[in-house]
Amino acid sequence: MQELFDLEKDIKYLESSLKEKRRQLKTLRKQMGWDGPQSEQEDGCCNGFDNSTDIRETSLQTVIDAIPEPIMVINLDFSIALANRAVWGGAKTGFQKRKVTCHELSHGRPTPCSTADHPCPVLEVFRTKKPVKVEHLHYDHDGQEIHVEIVAAPILDEQGNVWQIVESSRDITDRRNSQMVISDKLEFLNTLIETIPSPLFYKDTDGRYLGCNSAFCSFLGKSKEQIIGTTVYDVAPRELAESYHTADLALMENQGVQIYETQVRYADNSIHHVVFNKASFLKADGTVGGLVGVMADVTETKNTARALAESASRFNAFMDNLPALAFIKDEEGKYVYLNRAVTAFYNQTVEQRLGKTDQQLWPEDIAAKIISNDRQVLAEQRVLRTTEAVEVNGSRREHLVVKFPLVNEQGTALLAGVALDITDWKAAEEEKKALQRRLEIAYRMEALGTLAGGIAHDFNNILTSVLGYVELAFEKSSDRPEIQGYLARVLTASQRARDLVKQVMAFSHQSDNKPQPVILKAVVKEALKLILSSLPTNIQLLQHLNSEDAVLADPTNLHQVVMNLCANAHYAMKMSGGTLTVDLSTVNIEDDGELRRFNCQKGRYLRLIVNDTGSGIAPENLERIFEPFFSTKPKELGSGMGLAVVHGIVTACEGVIDVRSTVGEGTCFTILLPAITADLSQETILQEPLPVGNERILFVDDEALQTDLATESLGLLGYRVAAFTDSRQALAVFFQDPDRWDVVITDMTMPKLTGDALGSQILSIRPKLPIIIYTGYSENFDEKTAKEKGFAGFILKPLIIRDLAKLIRRIIDNVPENKS
Structure with a gap:
C-alpha cells in the first residue's frame, strides 16, 4: 500500500x-x-x-x-x-x-x-x-x-x-x-494481494471498500465491482456490521493495529472461526487514509487444536486409569511423563519424580539394571520384556516391564515403558503351587488313609484273636511262671501292635475317641513337662503359652500331636543342639495372604507353633513328611507314623497344619485349630474292677477266631454266649425266640447280611433290645451313625475283653428290662 x-x-x-x-x-x-x-x-x-x-x-x-x-x-x-x-x-x-x-x-x-x-x-x-x-x-x-x-x-x-x-x-x-517503476510496483503489489490465500481488503475513512483480493470476493460471494465502493452494511447483517464498523472507527481514531477473533458466515453458509488483523494507514499529508485488513481462517487450526485436546484428554484419562505404571524418559534418562499409577504406587507427587534419573531414584544396583535395559532398547530399537526390581518404603518389589523406543516430532528417540507390580502375584503363584502340592498330598493321604483303614480292619481281627487267646493262656498258666513270662512278652508286643493300629486309625480319621472341649494350653503344658525331662542340656526349651481358649478335640490326640512334633525337633537338634520354641496364641485369620497360605476360612483360631533350630528338612522330603511310614530316621528309631498321625489328628479337628523349613537353619510347624467357647467342667473317672454278669448274649462275627474268643472270654465272666459266623443263621435263631436274648453283639462288615442290617431287623422285633456293633474300619460307620440307627453301643477293634465287658455292663445296667 x-x-x-x-x-x-x-x-x-x-x-x-x-x-x-x-x-x-x-x-x-x-x-x-x-x-x-x-x-x-x-x-x-x-x-x-x-x-x-x-x-x-x-x-x-x-x-x-x-x-x-x-x-x-x-x-x-x-x-x-x-x-x-x-x-x-x-x-x-x-x-x-x-x-x-x-x-x-x-x-x-x-x-x-x-x-x-x-x-x-x-x-x-x-x-x-x-x-x-x-x-x-x-x-x-x-x-x-x-x-x-x-x-x-x-x-x-x-x-x-x-x-x-x-x-x-x-x-x-x-x-x-x-512512473514505470511505480507501475511495476503497483502491478506486483496487486499480484501479491491476489495471491494471498486469506481474504484481504482496504477501506477509506468512511468505511467504503477501496479494494480487495479474490479470496475476499469468495468469502462474500461477490465480485470486486460489487464490493468496491460499498460498506460493511452492504455485505453483512446489520447487527454484525455495527460491531465491525465500531471496531473500524476505534482503529482509525486510535491508529495502530487491531487483532480479534470472531465467527463469520461464508457465502456457502458455513461458519468459520477467523482472526481479523487490521491496521490503519496514513495519506501523504500524515492524516489517516483508512485501514487494511486480513482475515486469517483459523477454523482448521481450532478444529485440530480441539481434536488434539480431546486426544490428549482421552490419552490422559486412559493413562491415569491404567493400573499399570506408565512412564516416558528423554534421551538423558530423565522422566518426562508419569501416569497416576506411578505416583500412587510410590506415594509421591509427579513433581517429586519428573526430571530425575534412575540414578537419583534408586540404589546403585537397581539403577544399574534399569539403565542397562534402557540402553539395550535404544541401541537395538526394539521392544524389551523383562523384570526389574524397585524399592518401595524399604522393601523390594518386582515389576514385569515392557520397554520400547519412542521417536518424537524432532526425531529424538525417547524411551517409553509400562510396568506391572507382580510381587504379590508371584507370591500368590508360589502359594498356589504350595496349595497344589498340599492338595496332591491330601489326595495321596486320603488314598493312603483308605488303604490304612482297610489294613487296620483286618489287622484288628487278627489282634483281637491274638490278644484274647494270650489273655486266656495267661490266666490258665498261673502255675507255670516261665510260660506266663513268655506270654507277657507276647502280650506286650501285641499291645504295641494295637497302639500302632490306633495310630493308623488316627491317621485315617477313624479313631473312636470322642472330641470334647479342651483347653489347649493345659494339654501343651502337660506334654512339655514330659518333653523337658528328656531334653539334653544343649537344647533349650522356650515356651510362650498365651491363650486360655479351648478347641474341640480329643485331649489324648492333642497330647500326641505335641509330643510327636517336639520329638522330631529333639531328633533334629540332638547333634548340634539349639532352641526349641513352642508358642500358643489366639489369632484372627483375616489377611488374604494368610488365608491363601493356610487354605482356611476367616475366623478365630488357636495357633500352635513348634519351631526348632535344627538341621532342617530337605526340599525333596518336605512334600512327603506326612505320608505314613515315610521317615528319614533309621528303621530302629522311627516307624514313619509320627507326622502322619499329627496330620490325621489336626485334619480330624477341622484344623490345618503348615510347615516351613530351611536346611541348616531349622523347621517351623504351624497348626491352626478352630477356637470355641465352652463350659469346661472336670470329670473324675474312677478305675472300676472288671465287671461280670450272667446275661444271655447273641454274638455274631464272620470269623471263627472271633466267635471262639468271645465265647470263651465272655464265658469266663459268667455270660451265656451263643456265637454264630453266619449272620443270616443268627437272625433265624433270634426269630425262633426273640425274648431269649439280653444283648446282641455283632461285627459290622460281614458277607450276605451286614451287622447294621442284622441289627435293624432285630430291632424291628424287639426295639428295646441292646445291640452293640463293632468294626475295625469306621470310615462309613461310627458311633454317631450307630446311635442314629438305634444301636446301644459302638466299639472299634481290636476287641479288648475289659473294654467290651465294661461296655456290656454299662448298657445292660442303664437299660430297663422291658421285653416285649
Whole structure:
C-alpha cells in the first residue's frame, strides 16, 4: 500500500510542477505581448527573430535564456524563429550556425514526425488553433532518447490564423522511468494481494471498500465491482456490521493495529472461526487514509487444536486409569511423563519424580539394571520384556516391564515403558503351587488313609484273636511262671501292635475317641513337662503359652500331636543342639495372604507353633513328611507314623497344619485349630474292677477266631454266649425266640447280611433290645451313625475283653428290662 501512497505523491508533484511551468509560460507570453493584440512593433519582432537587433528582441532573448527549460518559437515552415539557450545547449554542434527546423533539432529528421503514440504538437496546433499538451520523444546530441512533455500554443495574426507557434518542453524521462517503476510496483503489489490465500481488503475513512483480493470476493460471494465502493452494511447483517464498523472507527481514531477473533458466515453458509488483523494507514499529508485488513481462517487450526485436546484428554484419562505404571524418559534418562499409577504406587507427587534419573531414584544396583535395559532398547530399537526390581518404603518389589523406543516430532528417540507390580502375584503363584502340592498330598493321604483303614480292619481281627487267646493262656498258666513270662512278652508286643493300629486309625480319621472341649494350653503344658525331662542340656526349651481358649478335640490326640512334633525337633537338634520354641496364641485369620497360605476360612483360631533350630528338612522330603511310614530316621528309631498321625489328628479337628523349613537353619510347624467357647467342667473317672454278669448274649462275627474268643472270654465272666459266623443263621435263631436274648453283639462288615442290617431287623422285633456293633474300619460307620440307627453301643477293634465287658455292663445296667 505504501507504493500507492508514493505514486500519489509523485503525481501531485508532477501536477504542481506543470502548474509552475504554465505560470512561467503565461508570464513569458505577457512579457512578449502574446496575450493581447499584436502591435506593429511586436509583429516586426516576431518576423525577424533571427536577424533583428531591436532592443526588445534582445530583452526577450535575455528573458527566455533565463528559463532552464527549452522554449522556442516555430514558424509555419517548422523553422525556429526564436529559441533560448536551453534549446541550443542540447542540440548537435553546428545547428545554431544555420537556420534549422524543429524536427531536425529534436529528432534529427528532415520531416515532422507524428504517430498515434507521439503526435506532433506543431501540427496539432496548426490543425486545432488551440494549445496542446503532449508527450513526445526527442533525442539529445548523443542520439539518446529523451521523453519530453511539450506545451505548444498558437500565435495568431489579426485574421485569427496561426502564423507562429510557441513551444515549451520539459524532460520527463526520469518521471516516466519513475512512473514505470511505480507501475511495476503497483502491478506486483496487486499480484501479491491476489495471491494471498486469506481474504484481504482496504477501506477509506468512511468505511467504503477501496479494494480487495479474490479470496475476499469468495468469502462474500461477490465480485470486486460489487464490493468496491460499498460498506460493511452492504455485505453483512446489520447487527454484525455495527460491531465491525465500531471496531473500524476505534482503529482509525486510535491508529495502530487491531487483532480479534470472531465467527463469520461464508457465502456457502458455513461458519468459520477467523482472526481479523487490521491496521490503519496514513495519506501523504500524515492524516489517516483508512485501514487494511486480513482475515486469517483459523477454523482448521481450532478444529485440530480441539481434536488434539480431546486426544490428549482421552490419552490422559486412559493413562491415569491404567493400573499399570506408565512412564516416558528423554534421551538423558530423565522422566518426562508419569501416569497416576506411578505416583500412587510410590506415594509421591509427579513433581517429586519428573526430571530425575534412575540414578537419583534408586540404589546403585537397581539403577544399574534399569539403565542397562534402557540402553539395550535404544541401541537395538526394539521392544524389551523383562523384570526389574524397585524399592518401595524399604522393601523390594518386582515389576514385569515392557520397554520400547519412542521417536518424537524432532526425531529424538525417547524411551517409553509400562510396568506391572507382580510381587504379590508371584507370591500368590508360589502359594498356589504350595496349595497344589498340599492338595496332591491330601489326595495321596486320603488314598493312603483308605488303604490304612482297610489294613487296620483286618489287622484288628487278627489282634483281637491274638490278644484274647494270650489273655486266656495267661490266666490258665498261673502255675507255670516261665510260660506266663513268655506270654507277657507276647502280650506286650501285641499291645504295641494295637497302639500302632490306633495310630493308623488316627491317621485315617477313624479313631473312636470322642472330641470334647479342651483347653489347649493345659494339654501343651502337660506334654512339655514330659518333653523337658528328656531334653539334653544343649537344647533349650522356650515356651510362650498365651491363650486360655479351648478347641474341640480329643485331649489324648492333642497330647500326641505335641509330643510327636517336639520329638522330631529333639531328633533334629540332638547333634548340634539349639532352641526349641513352642508358642500358643489366639489369632484372627483375616489377611488374604494368610488365608491363601493356610487354605482356611476367616475366623478365630488357636495357633500352635513348634519351631526348632535344627538341621532342617530337605526340599525333596518336605512334600512327603506326612505320608505314613515315610521317615528319614533309621528303621530302629522311627516307624514313619509320627507326622502322619499329627496330620490325621489336626485334619480330624477341622484344623490345618503348615510347615516351613530351611536346611541348616531349622523347621517351623504351624497348626491352626478352630477356637470355641465352652463350659469346661472336670470329670473324675474312677478305675472300676472288671465287671461280670450272667446275661444271655447273641454274638455274631464272620470269623471263627472271633466267635471262639468271645465265647470263651465272655464265658469266663459268667455270660451265656451263643456265637454264630453266619449272620443270616443268627437272625433265624433270634426269630425262633426273640425274648431269649439280653444283648446282641455283632461285627459290622460281614458277607450276605451286614451287622447294621442284622441289627435293624432285630430291632424291628424287639426295639428295646441292646445291640452293640463293632468294626475295625469306621470310615462309613461310627458311633454317631450307630446311635442314629438305634444301636446301644459302638466299639472299634481290636476287641479288648475289659473294654467290651465294661461296655456290656454299662448298657445292660442303664437299660430297663422291658421285653416285649
